[in-house]
Amino acid sequence: MSHEIDISVNGEAAVFVTGTPAWHKLGQVVANAVTSAQAIELARLNWDVEQWELKAFDRELGKEALVRHKYANVRKDTGTVLGVVSDHYRIFQNKDCFDFMDSLVADKLAMFETAGALKDGRVVWMLARIPTEYMAGTQDAIQPYILLTNSHDGSKALRLFPTTIRVVCQNTLNLALRDGLGEGISIRHRPSLSERVSEAREKLGIIHARFDQFDAELHTMLDKQMTGVELEGYFNASTPPTTGKRAEMRRRKILHQFQSNFTNATNTLPGVTGTAWAAYNAVSQYFDHQRMFKGTNTLEKADHQLESIWFGSSHHAKQEAYQMALTLAAG
Numbered sequence: 602m603s604h605e606i607d608i609s610v611n612g613e614a615a616v617f618v619t620g621t622p623a624w625h626k627l628g629q630v631v632a633n634a635v636t637s638a639q640a641i642e643l644a645r646l647n648w649d650v651e652q653w654e655l656k657a658f659d660r661e662l663g664k665e666a667l668v669r670h671k672y673a674n675v676r677k678d679t680g681t682v683l684g685v686v687s688d689h690y691r692i693f694q695n696k697d698c699f700d701f702m703d704s705l706v707a708d709k710l711a712m713f714e715t716a717g718a719l720k721d722g723r724v725v726w727m728l729a730r731i732p733t734e735y736m737a738g739t740q741d742a743i744q745p746y747i748l749l750t751n752s753h754d755g756s757k758a759l760r761l762f763p764t765t766i767r768v769v770c771q772n773t774l775n776l777a778l779r780d781g782l783g784e785g786i787s788i789r790h791r792p793s794l795s796e797r798v799s800e801a802r803e804k805l806g807i808i809h810a811r812f813d814q815f816d817a818e819l820h821t822m823l824d825k826q827m828t829g830v831e832l833e834g835y836f837n838a839s840t841p842p843t844t845g846k847r848a849e850m851r852r853r854k855i856l857h858q859f860q861s862n863f864t865n866a867t868n869t870l871p872g873v874t875g876t877a878w879a880a881y882n883a884v885s886q887y888f889d890h891q892r893m894f895k896g897t898n899t900l901e902k903a904d905h906q907l908e909s910i911w912f913g914s915s916h917h918a919k920q921e922a923y924q925m926a927l928t929l930a931a932g
Contacts, residue, residue, distance in 0.1 A: 636706065637699035637713065644716040646695040646725055648678040650753050655685065674753050676722050683723045684754025693759045695725055698751050701788060702729055704798040705805055711747055719904050723754040726911075728764075731809075735765070735816050737823055738872020742768040745812050747805075748775065748911065750785075757912075760785035763808040764911075765815065770867040772885040773910060776811050777920060818927050822878040825930035832880060835929060836860070839884045839922045855887065862886045881926040888915040 641647050653675050655668035674683045674692065705711040709732065716727035728746050735743040748762040762785040763776040778786060786804050791797040827835070836859045843852045862868060862883035873879050889910055896902035909915040 637696075637703045640713045640716045640727060641695055641699055644718065644727075646699075646716065646718060646722075648676060648722070649694050650683065650692050651675050651677050652686075652690075652692065674755070676753070679721070681721050683721070684752075684756070686755040690755060692753070693751050695751075698725065698749060698759060699727060701797055701801055702727075702747075702749065704801050705729070710805060714746070719908060720754075724750065724752045724757065724908070726750045731812070733812075735812070735819060737819055737878055738870055740769070740870045741873050743819070744768055747808060748785075750911070759788045761788060761804055761808065762786075762911075763811045763815075765812075767867075767882065767885075769870070770882070770886060770890075772882055772889050774885065774919065774923065775911065775916060776815055778807070778811055819878065822881065822926055822930045823872060823876050825877040826875050827877055827880050827929075831929060832863070835877075835880055835925060836884070838925055839918070858887050858891055859883045862891075877926045877930040881922055884922040885919050888918050 651674075652672040655671045655673055656665045657668055658665045670688045671685055672688060672690070673685055674690075675681065676683055699713075699716075702711060702713070706713060706729065711729040711731050714728050714730045716725070718725045727749050729749070731745045731747065733745060735745065737743060744766050746764045746766060748764045749760070750757060750762070751759040763778070765774045765776065766772070767774075786807060788804070789800065791800055836856055839859065840852050840855050843849050860883075863879060867886070868874070868879040868882055892906075892909075892915060894902045894905040894909065896905055906915075910919075
């Protein structure tokens with residue numbers, strides 16, 4: 602099950618959510634936001650990672666040799682090898698990742714809402730909601746979040762991302778940060794509490810500044826009414842180039858879905874109808890909810906979808922669509 606939402610312990614999904622169950626109704630559901638210690642327990646993230654020496658083994662000769670400067674990151678409770686890393690790699694235990702946010706949660710500057718693990722624990726994540734709201738018109742509410750992610754396989758550093766969720770349709774947008782080249786804000790290991798608190802507040806300031814910038818960008822897109830020609834060009838630019846009859850048929854289906862999304866109820870709210878913001882959300886809705894993912898079962902498909910939305914091809918497609926809509930509106 603190396604490509605699924607983690608169900609390594611007792612077959613229980615390593616996810617918790619506040620309010621409505623997500624990801625095919627998996628995980629532990631709670632009514633209110635929680636502390637980091639509670640979040641770790643609820644999301645089944647109460648395990649540590651150890652580093653084991655690596656050895657090469659020759660079965661025929663029965664000999665073994667130590668692999669220098671390399672270690673295996675091993676999940677302590679299950680014994681699963683999560684990845685192979687260099688001797689420079691420093692483990693951030695799950696507790697350390699969540700503990701970083703505790704001072705913000707304690708002061709109600711953010712609230713843990715959901716957390717979980719993917720790929721047997723190779724990637725862990727949490728979402729903390731910032732208690733404010735942005736409005737597109739009078740009925741289109743957009744909720745800001747902090748997405749914290751870490752990997753135990755060496756593929757990703759511990760990072761924070763500003764992200765938003767459009768409440769009316771649950772479309773997500775990870776807001777690129779120029780300094781991080783779209784890869785979020787890196788977090789250092791701070792042994793002292795005062796240093797962790799200081800860094801957390803510094804990062805929160807950077808994220809708030811990006812949300813303020815987003816608010817301005819949002820209203821730029823809301824002020825732009827799309828012409829038929831502009832909309833056609835925008836949707837065409839938001840689909841990948843194709844070769845072959847089958848690929849072209851698939852592309853036309855995507856374009857038809859974009860058009861349908863553009864005129865549906867979530868994109869025809871007061872102040873949103875016909876705008877560049879509505880055009881962007883027509884594209885985002887497809888990549889968040891309508892794009893099909895391969896997998897041997899529902900869990901595997903859900904995992905691929907979530908990872909693509911936050912880090913993979915769906916994320917990059919939405920980033921490009923967002924920038925194109927903003928450029929069109931600002932021009």
